[in-house]
Amino acid sequence: MECQLQxxxxxxxEAFDKLASGAYEEKELKNYLERAFNDICKNPFCGIQxxxxxxxxxxIQKFGIKNVWKYNLPNAWRLIYSIESNKIFVISIVLExxxxxxxxxxxxx
Numbered sequence: 237m238e239c240q241l242q243x244x245x246x247x248x249x250e251a252f253d254k255l256a257s258g259a260y261e262e263k264e265l266k267n268y269l270e271r272a273f274n275d276i277c278k279n280p281f282c283g284i285q286x287x288x289x290x291x292x293x294x295x296i297q298k299f300g301i302k303n304v305w306k307y308n309l310p311n312a313w314r315l316i317y318s319i320e321s322n323k324i325f326v327i328s329i330v331l332e333x334x335x336x337x338x339x340x341x342x343x344x345x
Contacts (some may be wrong), residue, residue, distance in 0.1 A: 239277045239326045244299050244318075248330055254272050257283060268309045276307065280328045283307040292342055299331060312336035 241250040255266035275282050277298065283305035291304045301317065305314040314336065318329045 239280055240327060241273050241277055241330065244329050244331045248332060251328075263332070265309075265311075265313060268311075268313065269315060272307045272309060272315050273330075276317065276328045280326045281305075283315075283317065286343070290343055291335070295331060299329070301331070304331070306339075309333070315337040336343045 240263070243252065244269075248253050252266070252269065255262045263335055284307075286304040288303070291301075294318075295301055295304060295318075301318040301320075303318055305319060307317065309315055312335060313333055315333045316331045318331060320327045320329060339345075
């Protein structure tokens, strides 16, 4: 089954593109994200599925998604994505990435 990776919206795509022109730490984060995108395209289910009861309501309202996955990045960053599929291909949708503190806040840990 073929995999496609998409950003949830233009705002997320623009944030990713801006990382390349930022400070060293942002460029490093961009490299981590690119590595994660490659892993996710090889196996969309390589992340950890977030239980449905823990999915932030804002994700459901903002993106209209039914599932959320977490991919752990170096330096305690988290990539949050969703998976959609049909019989031909799987689409992995990048929702956002956040540091561990923001991740705990967003998911109420």
